Structures are given as C-alpha cells and as structure tokens.
Amino acid sequence: MSKIEERLERVSPNERPVLPSELLERKQLYFQCGEEITTKRDVELLGDDCLLWASEFPHEATRTDMRKLVKEHFGRKDLSREAKKKIIYDNAKRFYAL
C-alpha cells in the first residue's frame, strides 16, 4: 500500500484517485488476516478497524475445532481486548452491513 501511495502522490491532485489510506479512514477497505501471526503488525500498519477474522472452514485440516480457534483468538497476548473484539465481530458487522 505504501508503494501505491508513493506512486499515486506523483499524480496531480485533480487526476489522482482516492488513496488507499483514505479508503481505510473512510472504513471502505478491509483485509481478512485477523487470525494470522502477522496480525499485530497489520494492526500497527493499518489500524484495527479494517481486519476481519475467519475460520476458513473446511479448508484447513488443522482449523476445524471452532472452540479452539475462538479461544486462540481471545487468548492472544499481542492484541488489545478492543482490537480482538473489532477483528472478530465489529469490523465484519460493518463491512457486511449486518
């Protein structure tokens, strides 16, 4: 995203499309990566309003115990309680307009 913005900033303001960072600010752009080991970094770079949690069931053979998946998410020490709640509920509710 930083590369995109770097390139787009060279375009004249009259012709330049909306930057990804503006889309994030407007809460129009989301990423599903809330269950990954890199999520802490993602929160630092993108904020915690744009990340979504997913089970990906039945795609991953090692991720079929839903209780365990949820426990793992809420047991994470690298994310704040607020971030965890946003990732596993609030953001999806907003994205899907539920």
Add this chain to the structure above:
Amino acid sequence: MTNRQRNPRIIDADGHVRETDEEIIEYMSAAYRNRRDAMLYFPLTPHHGWHRSIPANDFRPSDFRVPDWREWASKLDEGNFELTVLYPTRFMHIGQIGNPPYAVELCRAYNDYLHDKFLSRDRRFRGMALLPLQDPSAAAKELRRAVNKCGMLGGILPADGLPLPLGHRQYWPLFQEADRLGCALSIHSCNSLRDNDRYLQPNEAPVQQHHVFRPDEQTKKSPARLPRSRLRLGRVLNEQDRGAS
C-alpha cells in the same frame, strides 16, 4: 467475568462451501442439464487443482471434508458463531471462464445452489454472490438478484483470470450497482492455474495462493469513488512473512 466476556459475539467473515459439479448442474438451465454426461465429463470450471488441507501430500480421508449444511451448522454451534459468510471453493475460478454466457449461467446456478442448500436452511448462513464479470451488466443484474431475492450480502470479484484489471471502466456498471445496493464487494484469492501440477509439491501451494492480488491495478479506480461500497481483500498481506518453506 461478564456474560459478554464468557460469550463473546463472533462473526466468521469467511467460511466456505465445497460445491461439486454434480450438485451445481442441477441448478443450471435445461439445455445444460439435458446434456449432463457431456457437461460433467470435464469440470464445469477450471479445476481448483490441489488438496491444500492435506499436509505434505499425506492423504488422510478424514482431513478433507465436504460439509452439508447440517455439518456446517454443528460447527457454528461448536464455536458459538452468530453467523458465517460463505464463499465458494471450486467456483472461485469463475474469472477463468472465457465464455460470457456460460459464466452468467454458472454464477446463477451457484448462487441458486448456495441459497437452496445453505442460506435457506439456517439463518446463520449468509452468502456472497458469484458474479460473471465477463458480462458486467449481467453481473450487475445478478448482484441485484442475489442481494434482493436471495438475501446475500454482496458479491465476489474474481481474483484471477479476467482480461482487464478490476478497476477498469468496463466493470463500473457493477460497482455502481453495488453502491446503489450499499453492499460489499470482496476479492478472494484463488490459485492460478498456470503449472497447476506443480502445486502438488509439498508446501508450495500455501505460499503461491496468496500472490494473486495486483494492487497497482485493482485499487486505482472506481471502488474508491463509491461512497457506500466496501471492498475486502482475502488473505493478501498476511502470508508474506512466512516465506517459502
């Protein structure tokens, strides 16, 4: 501990159905159903290609599940999910269909299948519609049908296969429809079909599968101009740190 802490609210933003050609053809028009044997001789879509959930090519039947709605519902119970939003598996390759009327037919059939086999069976199942961007006005029409008639939450943009980048003006009718509907649009990764046999090598596929998104092309234009639209990128940024193993 409060009740909310004991029973947190959970939305699964990305679950999957494992649709089969034998099921989908039942929702296609008579012209296709009447030629069932011929149609099913080859896969209805370019095939997905590899068993991602089988570690190191060590096949164990219990690892690969094709859940019906009852099995999926038991998983919702198990995790105490409020709901799951369902995406396809094989039909994620819809972008690789070259024939527009055929793509339109497949998308309609898949969306009808999803509604009949899952969404109408349990209120906790919600779905995202498959869209035939090969014909953008048909895609807009199908999105409208899927959202208004089938209760779906939005549409899926193919991550691979289309001849033009997703931000191209040709696809704007679809984005404008999504904005009118106020619904979500999602890009979910799928593996490229180039050298598909190579993905049978251990550990190669999980790295390759997430490198489909091309941000310079796809974030350029119209989704950003549409105030009510929201765009989700499936598993784009997160696998970079793992590297090839």
